[in-house]
Amino acid sequence: xxxxxxxxxxxxxxxxxxxxxxxxxxxxxxxxxxxxxxxxxxxxxxxxxxxxxxxxxxxxxxxxxxxxxxxxxxxxxxxxxxxxxxxxxxxxxxxxxxxxxxxxxxxxxxxxxxxxxxxxxxxxxxxxxxxxxxxxxxxxxxxxxxxxxxxxxxxxxxxxxxxxxxxxxxxxxxxxxxxxxxxxxxxxxxxxxxxxxxxxxxxxxxxxxxxxxxxxxxxxxxxxxxxxxxxxxxxxxxxxxxxxxxxxxxxxxxxxxxxxxxxxxxxxxxxxxxxxxxxxxxxxxxxxxxxxxxxxxxxxxxxxxxxxxxxxxxxxx
Amino acid sequence: xxxxxxxxxxxxxxxxxxxxxxxxxxxxxxxxxxxxxxxxxxxxxxxxxxxxxxxxxxxxxxxxxxxxxxxxxxxxxxxxxxxxxxxxxxxxxxxxxxxxxxxxxxxxxxxxxxxxxxxxxxxxxxxxxxxxxxxxxxxxxxxxxxxxxxxxxxxxxxxxxxxxxxxxxxxxxxxxxxxxxxxxxxxxxxxxxxxxxxxxxxxxxxxxxxxxxxxxxxxxxxxxxxxxxxxxxxxxxxxxxxxxxxxxxxxxxxxxxxxxxxxxxxxxxxxxxxxxxxxxxxxxx
Amino acid sequence: xxxxxxxxxxxxxxxxxxxxxxxxxxxxxxxxxxxxxxxxxxxxxxxxxxxxxxxxxxxxxxxxxxxxxxxxxxxxxxxxxxxxxxxxxxxxxxxxxxxxxxxxxxxxxxxxxxxxxxxxxxxxxxxxxxxxxxxxxxxxxxxxxxxxxxxxxxxxxxxxxxxxxxxxxxxxxxxxxxxxxxxxxxxxxxxxxxxxxxxxxxxxxxxxxxxxxxxxxxxxxxxxxxxxxxxxxxxxxxxxxxxxxxxxxx
Numbered sequence: 001x002x003x004x005x006x007x008x009x010x011x012x013x014x015x016x017x018x019x020x021x022x023x024x025x026x027x028x029x030x031x032x033x034x035x036x037x038x039x040x041x042x043x044x045x046x047x048x049x050x051x052x053x054x055x056x057x058x059x060x061x062x063x064x065x066x067x068x069x070x071x072x073x074x075x076x077x078x079x080x081x082x083x084x085x086x087x088x089x090x091x092x093x094x095x096x097x098x099x100x101x102x103x104x105x106x107x108x109x110x111x112x113x114x115x116x117x118x119x120x121x122x123x124x125x126x127x128x129x130x131x132x133x134x135x136x137x138x139x140x141x142x143x144x145x146x147x148x149x150x151x152x153x154x155x156x157x158x159x160x161x162x163x164x165x166x167x168x169x170x171x172x173x174x175x176x177x178x179x180x181x182x183x184x185x186x187x188x189x190x191x192x193x194x195x196x197x198x199x200x201x202x203x204x205x206x207x208x209x210x211x212x213x214x215x216x217x218x219x220x221x222x223x224x225x226x227x228x229x230x231x232x233x234x235x236x237x238x239x240x241x242x243x244x245x246x247x248x249x250x251x252x253x254x255x256x257x258x259x260x261x262x263x264x265x266x267x268x269x270x271x272x273x274x275x276x277x278x279x280x281x282x283x284x285x286x287x288x289x290x291x292x293x294x295x296x297x298x299x300x301x302x303x304x305x306x307x308x309x310x311x312x313x314x315x316x317x
Numbered sequence: 318x319x320x321x322x323x324x325x326x327x328x329x330x331x332x333x334x335x336x337x338x339x340x341x342x343x344x345x346x347x348x349x350x351x352x353x354x355x356x357x358x359x360x361x362x363x364x365x366x367x368x369x370x371x372x373x374x375x376x377x378x379x380x381x382x383x384x385x386x387x388x389x390x391x392x393x394x395x396x397x398x399x400x401x402x403x404x405x406x407x408x409x410x411x412x413x414x415x416x417x418x419x420x421x422x423x424x425x426x427x428x429x430x431x432x433x434x435x436x437x438x439x440x441x442x443x444x445x446x447x448x449x450x451x452x453x454x455x456x457x458x459x460x461x462x463x464x465x466x467x468x469x470x471x472x473x474x475x476x477x478x479x480x481x482x483x484x485x486x487x488x489x490x491x492x493x494x495x496x497x498x499x500x501x502x503x504x505x506x507x508x509x510x511x512x513x514x515x516x517x518x519x520x521x522x523x524x525x526x527x528x529x530x531x532x533x534x535x536x537x538x539x540x541x542x543x544x545x546x547x548x549x550x551x552x553x554x555x556x557x558x559x560x561x562x563x564x565x566x567x568x569x570x571x572x573x574x575x576x577x578x579x580x581x582x583x584x585x586x587x588x589x590x591x592x593x594x595x596x597x598x599x600x601x602x
Numbered sequence: 603x604x605x606x607x608x609x610x611x612x613x614x615x616x617x618x619x620x621x622x623x624x625x626x627x628x629x630x631x632x633x634x635x636x637x638x639x640x641x642x643x644x645x646x647x648x649x650x651x652x653x654x655x656x657x658x659x660x661x662x663x664x665x666x667x668x669x670x671x672x673x674x675x676x677x678x679x680x681x682x683x684x685x686x687x688x689x690x691x692x693x694x695x696x697x698x699x700x701x702x703x704x705x706x707x708x709x710x711x712x713x714x715x716x717x718x719x720x721x722x723x724x725x726x727x728x729x730x731x732x733x734x735x736x737x738x739x740x741x742x743x744x745x746x747x748x749x750x751x752x753x754x755x756x757x758x759x760x761x762x763x764x765x766x767x768x769x770x771x772x773x774x775x776x777x778x779x780x781x782x783x784x785x786x787x788x789x790x791x792x793x794x795x796x797x798x799x800x801x802x803x804x805x806x807x808x809x810x811x812x813x814x815x816x817x818x819x820x821x822x823x824x825x826x827x828x829x830x831x832x833x834x835x836x837x838x839x840x841x842x843x844x845x846x847x848x849x850x851x852x
């Protein structure tokens with residue numbers, strides 16, 4: 001903790017300020033619209049954070065994150081058609097189901113190298129997408145499923161629910177990333193054979209990361225179902241590409257940069273919504289510019305800058 | 318039934334082979350998984366449509382569109398793709414090319430709207446094949462596809478540029494050492510890939526609709542076929558294209574046509590897990 | 603019982619016999635050398651022993667326990683570790699973090715309880731390997747000599763019974779080799795770590811090892827002490843070609 005403070009004092013202060021702002025926001029103002037925007041942005045932050053744990057830390061880029069969200073969201077949706085499920089049940093259930101699903105997908109795919117893993121996960125998510133449309137009697141097809149209990153009676157408590165969930169989830173993922181577990185994941189990304197040569201069971205670590213990533217994705221999927229009161233095709237499946245965009249723009253490998261990227265870009269998207277069709281264009285345009293110019297990520301760069309990156313010379317400092 | 322399956326399967330397969338060939342070529346020669354590939358198919362179709370709309374004769378419109386899309390292919394490689402390749406990380410290439418494809422989709426949606434369009438047919442005489450009456454446009458598509466594939470294969474095997482392409486695909490470092498301008502070869506290959514996809518896009522537009530989302534199923538099919546046939550193997554892609562084409566016709570006949578995409582994807586997935594090098598591919602996994 | 607026993611290890615890649623029924627054994631505490639010209643199959647031997655490649659036939663035993671078919675990470679956890687000829691540091695991480703990863707293996711988790719013990723162990727190894735001064739530096743900017751030291755140190759961090767070093771001196775000047783040679787000797791004499799060494803730098807190699815086997819074209823062609831090996835005509839010929847023994851003289 002002390003190390004965090006010493007090296008990143010300014011960043012920590014800024015983050016704390018941000019959290020305090022988010023906590024106080026409903027009290028400070030009356031803007032229901034912004035409240036909704038923030039809620040959505042917070043959910044996307046958790047999606048991004050969960051994606052980063054696997055893809056940023058191990059370097060195994062998941063192109064089908066929506067598949068994991070879908071399990072959480074649709075299990076809630078489908079069950080709620082007969083018995084409306086309350087968050088207290090649906091969230092752990094979503095977590096467990098998506099963890100299991102993550103392990104099932106992860107085991108065969110995680111040993112694939114380079115772009116093959118990305119393509120495999122893309123294939124899985126696409127298959128689920130097509131099946132969701134095909135079996136529309138169960139999944140609601142393009143229209144989706146309604147009748148899901150809301151998080152709370154009013155917008156403000158819902159917002160706090162989401163905020164609390166986001167803080168806890170992102171916090172957990174962040175400290176996990178900083179732990180020895182996270183370090184091992186990074187070593188796998190850097191050089192998997194070298195990690196195996198020093199005794200690390202890399203497959204086990206990768207699958208675990210996938211499972212944790214899946215768990216949070218699924219839980220957030222369930223939460224978004226409760227937030228809207230409904231679960232739908234357009235809510236879930238475009239996420240695969242969107243989350244990659246948000247996380248890459250924010251920056252990989254640190255949980256927080258990706259989460260911040262997701263938060264701010266989502267906010268930006270809402271601001272741009274008035275531009276209608278242009279919105280998507282600008283969105284993808286930003287992605288492409290960032291990939292070409294700042295692949296390290298906007299918030300990673302910002303973090304480095306605030307830390308006033310020290311130059312490490314071998315001859316000492 | 319069988320006749321219909323065979324005829325339609327063969328026609329569709331030839332188109333798939335055309336599209337997959339370009340995708341496979343770019344990977345085999347430059348080592349790049351170009352997720353923008355489906356977009357070339359779409360761009361050529363829209364370009365041809367636009368030219369026809371301003372009253373340019375059909376054949377000229379097609380020609381101009383092909384020139385245009387080949388140029389696009391060359392430029393995509395020359396600037397962003399090669400730049401990202403040099404930087405190293407593959408993921409950014411995947412993200413960029415996929416993003417560019419979506420961007421192209423959004424652009425076309427903006428300019429053309431979500432309405433679906435079609436090109437006037439190049440050739441309208443129906444042909445009898447056994448008990449099947451095959452519409453002219455489909456016959457034309459098939460003939461052009463086969464001619465193009467044969468043309469490309471001849472080009473690669475007989476011309477000196479073609480030989481340079483082959484050399485680069487075998488070992489780009491060695492090719493560079495013997496004086497081949499590999500960057501130039503990559504660009505030419507990309508242009509050829511785009512051209513092939515473009516031909517497919519134009520030739521099917523009389524009977525399949527032009528829409529801003531037409532690139533994605535095409536991309537999925539292309540990489541399903543190429544993974545199945547083996548990334549980097551031209552023969553593999555062609556064989557796989559025919560296998561998948563017949564499989565698709567079979568599924569459309571016996572199940573539903575919406576399941577065909579699931580079938581394609583399932584094949585990709587299975588091969589990726591079990592035999593990523595496909596039936597004939599390079600062992601680069 | 604020998605610490606490491608390799609028996610009839612055989613591997614063919616198509617028509618090429620990379621490892622031709624090679625047998626040898628290494629005693630605990632020894633410094634054992636493997637000599638041979640480029641392409642002789644030395645690294646393949648390491649890959650076969652440590653599980654990175656599956657042999658076609660033959661066996662490898664660590665203290666009587668068969669290792670064939672085991673995954674590299676399991677073999678490492680048993681105490682048999684290797685380094686790589688072309689260094690494989692964990693880029694983007696610091697030297698300290700590089701040394702920490704081995705301590706997170708199952709083997710070291712059993713032996714080191716808690717972060718503090720882990721840190722102390724890493725500092726001990728860093729001290730032994732002359733890396734203490736640069737523990738906080740990111741490896742991406744380190745010069746080659748330090749990376750070679752790090753490569754050895756990483757292996758030592760898992761407290762191996764036996765470590766297989768693949769050309770630890772490659773690409774270094776004589777003055778850079780000395781510190782690494784010292785590290786290897788220290789690890790062997792102070793901690794009792796058994797060493798198996800592939801090297802081309804003959805002067806340093808001969809001074810360091812107790813016993814040697816010579817390999818050429820995948821086959822073991824000689825075995826003995828440094829003095830014996832140097833005079834062995836087959837060995838000389840493997841480096842200098844037919845008739846090379848005559849060039850060198852009796």
